[in-house]
Amino acid sequence: MNQTHSKKQKLRQLINILIPILITQIGLFSMNFFDVTMSGHYSPSDLAGVAIGSSLWVPVFTGLSGILLAVTPIVAQLIGAKQQERVAFSVIQGLYLSIIMAILVIAISSLILDPLLNGMNLEAHVRLVAHNYLIALSFGMIPLFAYNVLRSFIDALGKTRVTMIITLTSLPINIIFNYFLIFGKFGFPELGGVGSGFATAITYWIITIITIFIICTNRPFINFAIFNTFYRVSFSKWKEILKIGVPIGFSIFFETSIFAAVTLLMSTFDTNTIASHQAALNFASFLYMLPLSISMALTIMVGFEVGAKRHHDAKEYSWIGLCIAILLAGFCGLILLLFRSKIAGIYTTDPAVLKLTGQFLLYALFFQLSDAIQAPVQGALRGYKDVNITFLASLISYWIIGLPLGYLMASYTSLGAFGYWIGLIAGLAVGAICLLSRLIWIQKTKYQPMEQKKA
Template structure:
């Protein structure tokens, strides 16, 4: 990355970092997308089972991987401050922490998965698909957590095209293994939705090995000598990572887990409703990749500028990113409004699921504007390493405002399942207001351009 001197240069650098991140995120999303759609075309029970399994796994992974995303602002600020000798040590400690966290999750899952699934009001076939899907996915847990650290290191250097290429390479591999293992083609076992779990696990191993090879062999990564010497575990460095990462992880967890909680609460509805809800939510997640990618790009550029003491540039980057996200939200909302029936047809051939999915997609339109504000703002705040207040704001917005309101509307009004979506929209809107106010505050009080070095 380079210092910029005007808005045009900032936009160019922001887009140079953003576009590869967006392609990467879309590619990773499409792994889940193909898991869902290919399982859905196998049977509604497999679609519902994969939906429930994903709803349990996604908040766990995104929350814990959010802790590891602390590597991005740590490295970007080190590079911005020209303290490069600390980078490799920080990355390796992140890898150690990733392995430890994956082991803890694997161990915890062995004890709590069955009680959770057995406590849900699911059809027996759906419950079994969810259980076996998660078991299959667990084989890829260790490489996925390690890959998160390595990707954070690469992205922090502004070389986001590298992770884009890795993920684009892995996507067709994931689709091929889905085809082979879901439908039992070319002598492979026919596993239904469970096959999607094994396909994803195989893909996670592949992208991790490719990324390690790139870091060892290619510049500028090889100049940091990340894997060239042995570092003992440093609890003090773990503490630094956790101090930044835990609030980030909890913030992400509170956001993703509320969607998972809604899906779990909706298990009292029939399989058609669960499948329709998950299909609409899955496409909403596709559109969410735009503000999420802007958020990740802002963490990099804001962290770089803050590390160099250029607070005015950090502030300008922040609001450029948010403005672009809002524009894109209106575009995505228009797509949902005009093509919701066509979109629903991607997920299912069942006429009942198709009709209900199209209805849910109308509510997904209103997610877009709130996400366009709160998600990029979170990314900018991470660049400032301002994460503690953010975590409290997300907790209140999602779990004290959004979920209780959704539960009330779904269970005590005529809104039924749609009530949960209204609750989600309300929580996201509250979060957007709170986080936007926080970013404005720290830019005025803590990182005011007048305080520049």
């Protein structure tokens, strides 16, 4: 990353960092997609088992990996402040913490997995596949969490193209091992949906090893000598990571788990409604990769400029990113409005489900605008290391406003299942307004006076 002196330079640098992040996020999204769809080609019950296991795992993983995202603003600010000698220590402490977290997840899961699945109304084979899929996935948890720390380090240097290449490499690896282990090809055991869990775990090990190799052999990463020195555990550094990371993790968890909760509550509706909701939600989640990627890019750029004490530049990056997100949301909204029937046709050919999915996609229009504000603003606030408000905003907007309002509208009005979407849209809008107000306040009260004093 370089210091920029004009909005045009900032826009160019932000896009150069953003595009690889976007491709990376789509790649990670696709890995889960291939697990589910390839299992579906084996048998419907394997599809159901993997889908259930995945729906339980994704909120947990995204929430916990969010804690490790704290490494990004920490390293970005150190780079901006030209304190490169402190980077290796921060990364290694993040790795120690990631390993402990992975071990705790495995231990806790071994205690609660069976009671959780037994409490669900599942067929015996579906429950078995979900259980064994999650067990298989657990063999890759340690490298997965470690990879998230190493990815945060690489991204914080602005080398997002490297993580993009690693992710794109992981996709064919994952698909090949899925094929071998789900269907029992080339002498591999035929494991059905459970095989996709082992395939994903193997993929996590491979991409982590590739990442370590790149960090140890390529510039600029070798300049930081990440693995050259043995560092003792530093609880003070863990405290710093957790202080920033825990609110990030909880805010991500609240965001991802709310949709799982809505899906559960919608089980009272007919199959066509549930299928339509899931299809529309899947496409809305795909579109969310755009503001999410902008959010991650802003964390890097804002953190870099704040570390260098160029607060005016950090502010400009925030607003450039927000404008890009809003423009893209408008474009995506237009696509949804004009082509919602064709988009619905990607998921189904059933006329009733097609019609309902198209109606749900109309509500997804309003998701776009709120996401275009709240996600980039969250990223900018993380760059400032201001994370507690984002945690509270996620809690309030999703769980205190969105879900209760959605339940009331779905249960006590003629809106039915659409009521849940209206509730979530209202919650998202409140969260977006709160976060935007916080960003403006931070820039005016905490950082603008510093800039004026410096001038």
